[in-house]
Amino acid sequence: MADVERTLFLIKPDAVERRLVGEIIARFERRGFDLRGLKLVRVREQQAAEHYVEHVGKPFYPELVEFITSGPVVAMVIEGLGAVAAVRSMMGATNPLDSAPGTIRGDYALDLGRNVVHGSDSPESAAREIAIFFTDAELTG
Numbered sequence: 001m002a003d004v005e006r007t008l009f010l011i012k013p014d015a016v017e018r019r020l021v022g023e024i025i026a027r028f029e030r031r032g033f034d035l036r037g038l039k040l041v042r043v044r045e046q047q048a049a050e051h052y053v054e055h056v057g058k059p060f061y062p063e064l065v066e067f068i069t070s071g072p073v074v075a076m077v078i079e080g081l082g083a084v085a086a087v088r089s090m091m092g093a094t095n096p097l098d099s100a101p102g103t104i105r106g107d108y109a110l111d112l113g114r115n116v117v118h119g120s121d122s123p124e125s126a127a128r129e130i131a132i133f134f135t136d137a138e139l140t141g
């Protein structure tokens with residue numbers, strides 16, 4: 001039996017601008033996950049740098065930071081059985097051209113640089129990333 005986990009999930013500026021927030025959140029609610037944190041934020045440069053620290057130095061890093069700071073983002077903590085891997089599988093592959101239909105990226109995106117959503121890739125990443133976006137007092141349950 002999988003563990004109950006928490007994962008950090010972001011609805012990126014492209015999806016907020018396209019008014020996809022409700023549809024995306026609804027998928028996780030219908031699947032049976034619980035929301036433990038939820039807010040609309042403008043990601044600061046410093047937060048973006050912490051969040052994407054593993055990508056520092058890669059050719060796409062500057063545009064990655066520019067994009068995630070370019071407009072409002074919905075930050076969420078999603079909780080449930082096997083949440084880290086299950087949320088990743090609901091997101092689809094990083095490059096939307098490889099994402100299966102039925103996944104979030106497979107249904108809503110084509111462009112690698114504007115791929116709609118972020119989800120933590122391991123429980124360790126989740127703990128680190130949740131702390132960048134939420135204080136303990138902002139998380140319920």
Ligand code: DAT
Nearest residue numbers: 055060064093094112113115117118119121
């Ligand atoms: P994921 O978001 O699926 O965890 P990642 O952590 O490898 O993927 O990369 C973070 C984001 O950076 C990704 O959502 C889109 C962007 N990205 C990744 N590889 C890229 C590339 N080769 N060119 C442009 N953007 C890229």
Ligand code: MG
Nearest residue numbers: 118119120121
């Ligand atoms: Mg990643």
